[in-house]
Amino acid sequence: xxxxxxxxxxxxxxxxxxxxxxxxxxxxxxxxxxxxxxxxxxxxxxxxxxxxxxxxxxxxxxxxxxxxxxxxxxxxxxxxx
Amino acid sequence: xxxxxxxxxxxxxxxxxxxxxxxxxxxxxxxxxxxxxxxxxxxxxxxxxxxxxxxxxxxxxxxxxxxxxxxxxxxxxxxxxxxxxxxxxxxxxxxxxxxxxxxxxxxxxxxxxxxxxxxxxxxxxxxxxxxxxxxxxxxxxxxxxxxxxxxxxxxxxxxxxxxxxxxxxxxxxxxxxxxxxxxxxxxxxxxxxxxxxxxxxxxxxxxxxxxxxxxxxxxxxxxxxxxxxxxxxxxxxxxxxxxxxxxxxxxxxxxxxxxxxxxxxxxxxxxxxxxxxxxxxxxxxxxxxxxxxxxxxxxxxxxxxxxxxxxxxxxxxxxxxxxxxxxxxxxxxxxxxxxxxxxxxxxxxxxxxxxxxxxxxxxxxxxxxxxxxxxxxxxxxxxxxxxxxx
Numbered sequence: 001x002x003x004x005x006x007x008x009x010x011x012x013x014x015x016x017x018x019x020x021x022x023x024x025x026x027x028x029x030x031x032x033x034x035x036x037x038x039x040x041x042x043x044x045x046x047x048x049x050x051x052x053x054x055x056x057x058x059x060x061x062x063x064x065x066x067x068x069x070x071x072x073x074x075x076x077x078x079x080x081x
Numbered sequence: 082x083x084x085x086x087x088x089x090x091x092x093x094x095x096x097x098x099x100x101x102x103x104x105x106x107x108x109x110x111x112x113x114x115x116x117x118x119x120x121x122x123x124x125x126x127x128x129x130x131x132x133x134x135x136x137x138x139x140x141x142x143x144x145x146x147x148x149x150x151x152x153x154x155x156x157x158x159x160x161x162x163x164x165x166x167x168x169x170x171x172x173x174x175x176x177x178x179x180x181x182x183x184x185x186x187x188x189x190x191x192x193x194x195x196x197x198x199x200x201x202x203x204x205x206x207x208x209x210x211x212x213x214x215x216x217x218x219x220x221x222x223x224x225x226x227x228x229x230x231x232x233x234x235x236x237x238x239x240x241x242x243x244x245x246x247x248x249x250x251x252x253x254x255x256x257x258x259x260x261x262x263x264x265x266x267x268x269x270x271x272x273x274x275x276x277x278x279x280x281x282x283x284x285x286x287x288x289x290x291x292x293x294x295x296x297x298x299x300x301x302x303x304x305x306x307x308x309x310x311x312x313x314x315x316x317x318x319x320x321x322x323x324x325x326x327x328x329x330x331x332x333x334x335x336x337x338x339x340x341x342x343x344x345x346x347x348x349x350x351x352x353x354x355x356x357x358x359x360x361x362x363x364x365x366x367x368x369x370x371x372x373x374x375x376x377x378x379x380x381x382x383x384x385x386x387x388x389x390x391x392x393x394x395x396x397x398x399x400x401x402x403x404x405x406x407x408x409x410x411x412x413x414x415x416x417x418x419x420x421x422x423x424x425x426x427x428x429x430x431x432x433x434x435x436x437x438x439x440x441x442x443x444x445x446x447x448x449x450x451x452x453x454x455x456x457x458x459x460x461x462x463x464x465x466x467x468x469x470x471x
Contacts, residue, residue, distance in 0.1 A: 013388075019460035030309075037215065038391055038450060040309035041317065045388040057181045060303040060310060 001079060006051075006072040013046050014068070025068040040065075051075050085148065085377040093149050097156035100129055105160035112282040113429050116275055118164060123243070126167065127197025134168070135318075136175050140191035147383035151325040151376055158329025159336075162405075162433045165326040166239040166283035167200070169441070172322060173315035174201035174248045177259065181302040181311050186261065190246065202244035203319070204235040204262075204288055205312055211237075212446050214250065214257075215308050219290060221251040221258060227297045229253070229260065231268075231290040239440075241286025242273045248301065249290075250312055256305035259312065260295045268293040279432035280440075317391050319441035320398035321383065324376050327401035327437050331369040334405070334412035334430050338362060341416055341425070352415065361411040368408065372401035392454050399447035402437040409434040 007025050014023055017039050029035055043065060044055050053075070064074040086094070104125050112118055126132060134150050136142025145153065150172075157165045175194050178186055193199040205214050219233025231251055238247070247262045262269065270289040277285065302311045339362065342352035352358050375397035382390035409431040413420035420427045438444045 015464075016461045017454075017457055019457045020464050036450075036453070037309045038313060041313045042388040042391055044310065045386060045390070049386050049388070057183055057302050060181070060306045062305065 001051075001076065003069075003072040003076060006075045007068045009050065010043075010046070010071050011068055013050075014043075017042065023068060025072075027068070028066050029068070030062075030066065043071075047071070047075060051079065053078050085374075085381065086152075087148075090148055090152055093145075094152045094156065097153050098159075100131075101156045101160040105157070105164060109161035109164070109282070110423065110426055110429060112161070113163065114281075114423070116277070116281045118167070118243070118282045118284050120243070123167070123197065123200065130195075131168070132171055132197040132200075133175075133195030135172055136179065136191055136195040140187065140195055142175075142191070142195040147321070147380040148377065151321065151380045154322045154325035155329040155332070155373070155376075158326030159333040160329075161282060161429075162323075162326045162330045162437065163280045163282040163429075165322060166280060169319050169322040169326075170203045170239045170244075171201050173203045173319050174246065176318045177248055177301060177311050177315045178261070180314050181259075181306075183298075185298065186301065190261065194246075199245040200240060200243055201246040201248065202238050202240045202286075203315055204238050204241070204247045204249045206235065206237045208234055208236045208287075212443055214312060217250055217252060217257060217308075219249065219251040221253045221260065221295070223253065223297075224294075229295045229297065229300065231260065231262065231293040231295055233290050235288040235290075237274065238286050238288055239280070239283045241271060241288060242284040247288065248311075248315070249288075250307045253304045257308035257312070258304045259301040259307035261299045261301055262290075262293060262295055263299075266293045266295070279429075279434070279436040281432075313391075316441055317394055321376075321379060321394045323437055323441050324372070324379065324394065324398035324401040327398075327405035327434070328369060328373045328376055330405040330430055330434055330437070331365065331372060331401070331408040334408035334427065335362070335365040335369055337425065337427055337430075338365065338412045338415045341419075358415060361415060365408045365411060368404040372397070372404045375400050392451070395442070395447050395450050398441065399444055399451060402434070402444060405437055406431075406434040 011023055017035055047053055048055055063070055065071060130143050133142030134145045134153060138144045154165060157168060178190050194201060207217055210217050221229040221231050223229055245264045249260045249262050250257055268291040272287045274285040274287055342358055345352050379390060379393040379397045382393050412427040413431050416425055416427050419425050
């Protein structure tokens with residue numbers, strides 16, 4: 001699975017929650033206020049379903065979810081573990 | 082037969098209905114009057130396995146699918162939606178541990194929560210903090226051993242009077258963080274809240290933390306994730322439970338109104354023959370079905386693990402609570418003076434229905450969330466349509 005594919009796919013998902021504007025893969029999606037706090041669990045559900053993952057307490061690290069690029073890194077490392 | 086219910090769901094419904102009619106309905110008015118929910122009643126619910134409804138079988142639970150759990154909530158809502166608080170908050174804590182707990186936390190708490198050996202409550206709201214839970218004022222400071230010291234107050238905590246375990250959200254260096262706090266912790270004071278308008282059997286309490294020590298191993302999730310991930314997942318469960326409970330409450334209003342209007346005569350005719358009564362009955366019957374359909378939609382998305390389940394649950398809870406209040410208001414109107422007295426349960430339905438518009442996210446918070454989502458979806462679809470046109 002390619003990093004770019006995950007970033008594009010997650011970007012498409014995220015787009016539904018932010019409306020019209022483009023999202024830079026490095027943009028910090030939570031700290032910039034781009035999404036509200038409900039999105040945190042929507043993102044967890046999306047990643048779990050889309051990539052057949054089980055996200056648990058050990059994955060609760062802001063670095064894993066802060067931007068599209070970090071989400072891409074997280075999914076790849078989770079799939080490899 | 083309800084579309085979306087399997088044969089197994091129908092069987093479960095009959096079983097839950099029987100339990101509620103035997104063990105809850107006959108006592109619900111007294112419990113409301115006395116602002117209590119006796120331990121013996123909790124014990125009966127626990128014996129039935131209901132407290133472990135959503136907990137997996139490996140931890141001694143029933144592992145109900147979301148629709149079966151919804152049906153359970155509907156049947157409880159018919160008997161006493163005030164009592165649904167037990168299912169709601171106990172489920173919210175169980176769900177949080179299930180999703181974000183360590184293996185040790187799951188082993189330590191889930192079997193006891195499933196059997197009812199311990200009861201739990203969800204402690205988020207505070208005297209100064211309701212709809213803006215990220216701003217909770219309760220503080221947890223880490224000591225030199227890495228454990229945490231809790232100070233602050235929580236208010237309006239359903240089942241707070243009877244819980245043995247609390248899920249508490251507190252700030253650690255301004256980062257919301259969740260903790261599992263034992264009732265017996267030194268420095269914890271539990272004060273019952275009485276004189277409530279509705280949900281009088283929900284055993285609400287205020288919790289005061291005066292240097293309560295929590296081991297670092299009893300932190301749930303990690304620092305900074307107490308609201309966004311732990312509380313939000315719990316609140317979604319709470320909204321699902323309350324939404325279904327409101328369907329039950331609406332159905333109870335309808336059933337009571339059908340029965341009353343079939344027995345009482347005015348102007349020489351049964352009330353059911355009067356068109357203004359028929360209008361209220363028609364609205365109740367239609368809106369109860371609509372609320373049930375929304376809850377079913379949310380339940381099916383839950384079953385599939387779809388991200389949309391959060392928004393659909395919010396919509397279902399918003400609609401169902403509004404429906405329940407309208408239905409209860411009409412039910413009291415239909416019953417006239419009798420509806421205001423203690424002989425009929427509809428005045429309790431009305432008082433309880435109002436509370437459902439406030440708990441697990443007020444209607445106004447749901448409106449903000451739902452309208453934002455509608456705008457985002459509109460903009461997203463407009464953008465995609467423009468892209469397709471080139």
